[in-house]
Amino acid sequence: MKFKSSIFIVLAFGSIIASCKRTLDIPPMNVVQDKDLFSSSGGMSIYMARLYSQMPFEDFKYSPARQFYDDWLVAPGANEGSSISRDAGTAMTVEGYGRLQRAFWGTGSSASNAAFSLLRDANRLRETLPEYRANFSDAEYKHYIGEAYFARAMVFYELAKRYGGVPLVTSLLKYPDVPAAQLDMPRATEEETWNQVLADFDSAAANLSETSLKRGYANKYVAYGFKSEAMLFAGSVAKYNKITGFGQKTGVRVIGFDPSKAAAASVKYFQEAYKAARAIMKSNKYSLYKKKWSATDKEGQYQNMVDMFSDITSSENIYIKEYKYPDLAHGYDSYNIPRQLMGGNGYSAENCPTLDFVEMFDGFPKNPDGTIQVFDAKGKYLMYDKITDLFAKAEPRLRAYVILPGEAFKGEVIEIRRGVYTGDASGGINPLRVVNSGAPDYTVSGPSNYNQVDAYTAKGAFAGKKSLFLSQNGTTHEVVTLPDGTSMNASGKSGPFTSDATAAITGFTIRKWLNPNMPQSLVLEARSEQPFVLMRYGEVLLNAAEAASELLLAGQTDPTGGGDNLLQIAYTSIRDIRERAGADPLAGMSDLAGASGLQLIRKERRKELAFENKILWDIRRWRTQHSDVLNGFTQSDGAYYKGLYPFYSTTTGKYFFDAGLEEGRRRFRMTEQEYYFAIPTDEVSKSPKIDQQPGR
Amino acid sequence: MKYLSQSILCCLAVVFFNACTKLDNYDEPHETIKGTVVDAVTGELVLTDQGSEGTRVRMNELSWPRTRVATNFDFFSMKEGNFQNTKVFKGRYNVRVDGAFIPLVRLNATGDTLANETKVVNIEGVTEVQFKVQPFxxxxxxxxxxxxxxxxxxxxxxxxxxxxxxxxxxxxxxxxxxxxxxxxxxxxxxxxxxxxxxxxxxxxxxxxxxxxxxxxxxxxxxxxxxxxxxxxxxxxxxxxxxxxxxxxxxxxxxxxxxxxxxxxxxxx
CATH class of the missing domain: 2.60.40.2060 (Immunoglobulin-like)
Known part of the structure; x- marks a missing residue:
């Protein structure tokens, strides 16, 4: 034992001696150091790659249901009312809320909850780069500082959109040098948060260079673009938000504005939105994409709007997110391709535009209330020789965004037909949605699926003579023999079907963003490469118009001091967008005046920017998501969207269309409280300072 | 060496037994809070919906010192206007109700308290509370x-x-x-x-x-x-x-x- 203990003593002594030497006290050799990264633009590109890989861009890897960095089943447009998706569900409403327990808020390494990690990277860049200033030219140095502000602005913007007031971490928190308890920060007020967003976008625009240092980096106009969008959001919340309250732990007004300051804040933010949008317009660096546009050629206008989303050289693109197979690809084509062109993974038609969306456009018969006209004066269906006749003169923009029944895609006619009607049509065809010979019922209590109606079940007026034929799914069809002896499947190749929702469930299927040149064999998940346009000149014009209209309503004049006539700016912006879209021209400048002018601008926005992950945020900031009346209901009670279902009449050889609530009866329900996401509950319970939303 | 191994065993035993006592040995909650929300004028129950758009009961335990800010403990009133929870830990609680009536906690625009008509109760056995409110x-x-x-x-x-x-x-x-x-x-x-x-x-x-x-x-x-x-x-x-x-x-x-x-x- 004595021998043993002496060994221990020697060992202990040896270790004490060794610790006196500092040979091991050096920075780890296998970790990249600041001095390596901040040494050159090469090192900086590594830092920027990490920064950008965490950026909260709402692109092909964003969906309301799964938020950032998840490209599974993306269907931009679903949840905003532009379309319905089989799988996107009703996210960001009451029902879809559970999945949003953690939307971006967090310090995780998985990018979907990386807000505070990204914030740290941005703060670190801003605070550390000055030590290495000598390594860069003045222009480069300024640009990188601008990038740091841009990243920070985006983080605070995306958080404020979702949560209202957030902890404003504007400097690098030094842990473990400072104990964690001292670093715990409470949420700021919503107003302070938006002011921080404003200040950071301003700093970004002041520092960023005119053109991006590298493809994919931000620049001055990218910052202005997002600034105008963010400030419209802030101004709208200040003006339209009704819910507010104080945090339980801190007593801070973490959501909403002080009622006595809201009006002034709203004007301030709208002024900033206007100034930012005008800065881009006055730079003359961007313009509406019109390569194939011609004032007289509707087909050219249509093709122009199809091309603009994939043309990487488009003069309209201010900021795009690019993808590259195999490193960074997405699956938009795979999920959203029309059913009859379904790819190898078995997905299709996730993004089916609603009739409510289609009805906003010009160029087809409408009832006085703006809904599509499908019946004649006697209440019989209008009949069309060809299925494409109804929309033959539709606005080119609509055709560029939506594949209408019978239109072509990838050189193939997209066959959208709900069923075949074999009944007598000599005196016209009566409305189909009739059960047990009752009155036609197009309300929510009427038949939801065409397999319940009398013509299909052979009851009532159709007793003993089944006159409607439908297809169960894409492979099980009821087959009808036509008068000429040929046979026809009841439903079209792209649906809609009775019980298979991988089809055009609303009677429409999406065209926007789909790559028309992608070989069928490559329509697979994680195979698409087309870029996503995050910020384009069209939006800037719409931002300018909306801000101008809001400022006029608040009794303001041009905030830039440039002598703009606000109404004139709003008018020319909307006029140009409508002209490019091929829409009916406005009557004149007076159309844009007053509250009805603002509604017109909003409607134009809902059309132009549909399927771009913008509109859901717009209806949220306008605070109209819960209160807009949709087919008799508001979302606060639970609302439904409509579809348009084409049928073929065998005795006449003509087509007719039935408009009504969408067959799946997807119910969208949300309350005002949901305009602010709940703070993740674990963050609230583990921190003595982070407040849950008041009232929750 | 025998002594050593025995002592190791002994130590291990202590560690294991110790671990047994470290289980969540806190008694399950079995106190009950029962209450009613009545109209202050007529004394009638204030009828409501069952769910988050109805009357919500929010409790904060004041007698648990380990959390600096008490966690909200929410449940919803029955549609008749009464509420009951039979799984409450014994302790001192702040209880508030929010529904279609004048709020019990009223703050001004800067967040200062104007009125606080919530109740602080010691919950033990079956504790009954009654809120007299002014329904809209x-x-x-x-x-x-x-x-x-x-x-x-x-x-x-x-x-x-x-x-x-x-x-x-x-x-x-x-x-x-x-x-x-x-x-x-x-x-x-x-x-x-x-x-x-x-x-x-x-x-x-x-x-x-x-x-x-x-x-x-x-x-x-x-x-x-x-x-x-x-x-x-x-x-x-x-x-x-x-x-x-x-x-x-x-x-x-x-x-x-x-x-x-x-x-x-x-x-x-």
Whole structure:
């Protein structure tokens, strides 16, 4: 034992001696150091790659249901009312809320909850780069500082959109040098948060260079673009938000504005939105994409709007997110391709535009209330020789965004037909949605699926003579023999079907963003490469118009001091967008005046920017998501969207269309409280300072 | 060495036994809180919906020192206006209720407390509490509903349970006050196939909603209002109906309805 203990003593002594030497006290050799990264633009590109890989861009890897960095089943447009998706569900409403327990808020390494990690990277860049200033030219140095502000602005913007007031971490928190308890920060007020967003976008625009240092980096106009969008959001919340309250732990007004300051804040933010949008317009660096546009050629206008989303050289693109197979690809084509062109993974038609969306456009018969006209004066269906006749003169923009029944895609006619009607049509065809010979019922209590109606079940007026034929799914069809002896499947190749929702469930299927040149064999998940346009000149014009209209309503004049006539700016912006879209021209400048002018601008926005992950945020900031009346209901009670279902009449050889609530009866329900996401509950319970939303 | 191994065993045993005592050995909660929310004037229960748009009970334990800010412990009142939770830890609690009545906690625009009518109670055994509140509206049935052709026609009466003057005295100091807050925005006849009929449980094929803009409803206060269900309820069904109305004022950021008693109707 004595021998043993002496060994221990020697060992202990040896270790004490060794610790006196500092040979091991050096920075780890296998970790990249600041001095390596901040040494050159090469090192900086590594830092920027990490920064950008965490950026909260709402692109092909964003969906309301799964938020950032998840490209599974993306269907931009679903949840905003532009379309319905089989799988996107009703996210960001009451029902879809559970999945949003953690939307971006967090310090995780998985990018979907990386807000505070990204914030740290941005703060670190801003605070550390000055030590290495000598390594860069003045222009480069300024640009990188601008990038740091841009990243920070985006983080605070995306958080404020979702949560209202957030902890404003504007400097690098030094842990473990400072104990964690001292670093715990409470949420700021919503107003302070938006002011921080404003200040950071301003700093970004002041520092960023005119053109991006590298493809994919931000620049001055990218910052202005997002600034105008963010400030419209802030101004709208200040003006339209009704819910507010104080945090339980801190007593801070973490959501909403002080009622006595809201009006002034709203004007301030709208002024900033206007100034930012005008800065881009006055730079003359961007313009509406019109390569194939011609004032007289509707087909050219249509093709122009199809091309603009994939043309990487488009003069309209201010900021795009690019993808590259195999490193960074997405699956938009795979999920959203029309059913009859379904790819190898078995997905299709996730993004089916609603009739409510289609009805906003010009160029087809409408009832006085703006809904599509499908019946004649006697209440019989209008009949069309060809299925494409109804929309033959539709606005080119609509055709560029939506594949209408019978239109072509990838050189193939997209066959959208709900069923075949074999009944007598000599005196016209009566409305189909009739059960047990009752009155036609197009309300929510009427038949939801065409397999319940009398013509299909052979009851009532159709007793003993089944006159409607439908297809169960894409492979099980009821087959009808036509008068000429040929046979026809009841439903079209792209649906809609009775019980298979991988089809055009609303009677429409999406065209926007789909790559028309992608070989069928490559329509697979994680195979698409087309870029996503995050910020384009069209939006800037719409931002300018909306801000101008809001400022006029608040009794303001041009905030830039440039002598703009606000109404004139709003008018020319909307006029140009409508002209490019091929829409009916406005009557004149007076159309844009007053509250009805603002509604017109909003409607134009809902059309132009549909399927771009913008509109859901717009209806949220306008605070109209819960209160807009949709087919008799508001979302606060639970609302439904409509579809348009084409049928073929065998005795006449003509087509007719039935408009009504969408067959799946997807119910969208949300309350005002949901305009602010709940703070993740674990963050609230583990921190003595982070407040849950008041009232929750 | 034998001694050493024994002592190691001994140590391990201590460690294991120790671990046994480290299990969550806190007794399961079995105290009960029971309560009612009644109209301060009439003493009647304040009827509500069952769910987050109804009356919410929020408890914060004050006697647990380990958390600096107590975690909210929420549950919802039953539709009759009473509540009960039989799984509460013994201790001292702050209890508040929020519903379609004048808020018990009122803060001004800077977050300072103007009034706090919540209760602090020691919960032990069966503890009963009663909240006397001022509901916004009172809804009553007038006569019996009639049924014809699958449609139910009911007559209800909506009156104010709190006077506009009293409402203003209490709400105005909270900031952002407007007389519009007193306007009745909608009157509804909820229909459901289960007795728990209300905002969280209604069949939108049959339920009816009548909206009022501005103060359009003012003249109808206290007057019988006839509402008929929409759609056609198939013959042979049993449904439950309930009248509800709300004013243009949100408590805890939710505009909540006041209700009358749910009634069973058999459709012949």
């Amino acid at each position: 509206l009172k809804i009553e049935w007038v006569g019996k509903p009639t049924v014809s052709n699958g449609k139910i026609t009911a007559v209800i009466k909506v009156t104010r349970a709190v006077t506009p003057a009293d409402f203003k005295t209490k709400i105005q100091p909270m900031g952002g006050y407007s007389d519009d807050m007193l306007n009745v925005t909608d009157v509804r006849l909820f229909v459901s196939q289960v007795p728990y009929v209300g905002f969280r449980e209604w069949d939108n094929r049959y339920s009816t909603q009548v909206n009022y803009t501005g103060n359009a409803f003012e003249a109808q206060l206290g007057q019988p209002i006839t509402i008929t269900t929409s759609g056609t309820i198939p013959s042979g069904r049993t449904v439950f109906i309930r009248g509800a109305a709300r004013i243009n004022y949100a408590t805890e950021n939710i505009k909540r309805h006041n209700y009358n008693v749910a009634m069973r109707v058999d459709v012949p």
